[in-house]
Amino acid sequence: MQGAAYVSVIERDSPHLLTESLAACRSNDSLGSPLLFEYPGVGRVSPVTLRYLKVLSDLERHFGDLTGMHVVEIGVGYGGQCQLITSRWKVASYTLVDLEGPLALTRRYLSKLAPSAPLIFVRGDDVTRSEYDLCISNYAFSELSRSVQDRYAEAVVRTSARGHVTCNFVSSHFDIDSWTKSELSDLNVESRWIAEEPQTHPANAVLVWGGRDVQALEAR
Numbered sequence: 001m002q003g004a005a006y007v008s009v010i011e012r013d014s015p016h017l018l019t020e021s022l023a024a025c026r027s028n029d030s031l032g033s034p035l036l037f038e039y040p041g042v043g044r045v046s047p048v049t050l051r052y053l054k055v056l057s058d059l060e061r062h063f064g065d066l067t068g069m070h071v072v073e074i075g076v077g078y079g080g081q082c083q084l085i086t087s088r089w090k091v092a093s094y095t096l097v098d099l100e101g102p103l104a105l106t107r108r109y110l111s112k113l114a115p116s117a118p119l120i121f122v123r124g125d126d127v128t129r130s131e132y133d134l135c136i137s138n139y140a141f142s143e144l145s146r147s148v149q150d151r152y153a154e155a156v157v158r159t160s161a162r163g164h165v166t167c168n169f170v171s172s173h174f175d176i177d178s179w180t181k182s183e184l185s186d187l188n189v190e191s192r193w194i195a196e197e198p199q200t201h202p203a204n205a206v207l208v209w210g211g212r213d214v215q216a217l218e219a220r
């Protein structure tokens, strides 16, 4: 169900990606035996890969060509988002911030699927202040504890010229105190909320700053 919804949004916003990044999607699914589903006109792909492709579509609509950018991603999972981005755009660097254990998996995955990408792996405890062209985080920055969010915000999020942060608000269910939606809005003076499409939870939303305000342009 959700995979088909991602395909619909990508077909609407960035249909070229369903052909141009299809090989990268197949590659993304080639390790770890993810569940694959058949989508008309697309073939067999995992819904998680389609979710990463949807984020890639958003990034291109808001920020255009990512060539030459210094990118940072917070809470990277197995590295699927990084693989799709670096297979399409020759970024100057791609910094992956996560905990030590998950990063070991990410390193292994990306050593096979993005062996020549300019990757920098940083353990959360080792994050130091750096400037980036683009900060990405999918369901990760928003669910961290407030003290970790404060540290990352100062070191890498507020120092990023552009941002695409998909936010969920689940922390309180796990007794974790995280930033509220209005505190997240203050990450950048240009911050704007866009809908999470497809909406996977009523409270979820995507915080974007920098680049073109696509929704305002489309509303004209």
Ligand SMILES: C[S@@+](CC[C@H](N)C(=O)[O-])C[C@H]1O[C@@H](n2cnc3c(N)ncnc32)[C@H](O)[C@@H]1O
Pocket: 074, 075, 076, 077, 078, 097, 098, 099, 102, 124, 137, 138, 139, 140, 144, 148
């Ligand atoms: C819900 S998962 C999302 C993973 C990936 N972004 C995705 O969309 O599939 C949250 C991610 O945040 C990471 N994470 C948890 N605590 C973290 C911390 N203190 N610093 C950085 N990443 C952290 C987890 O290891 C995991 O990769």
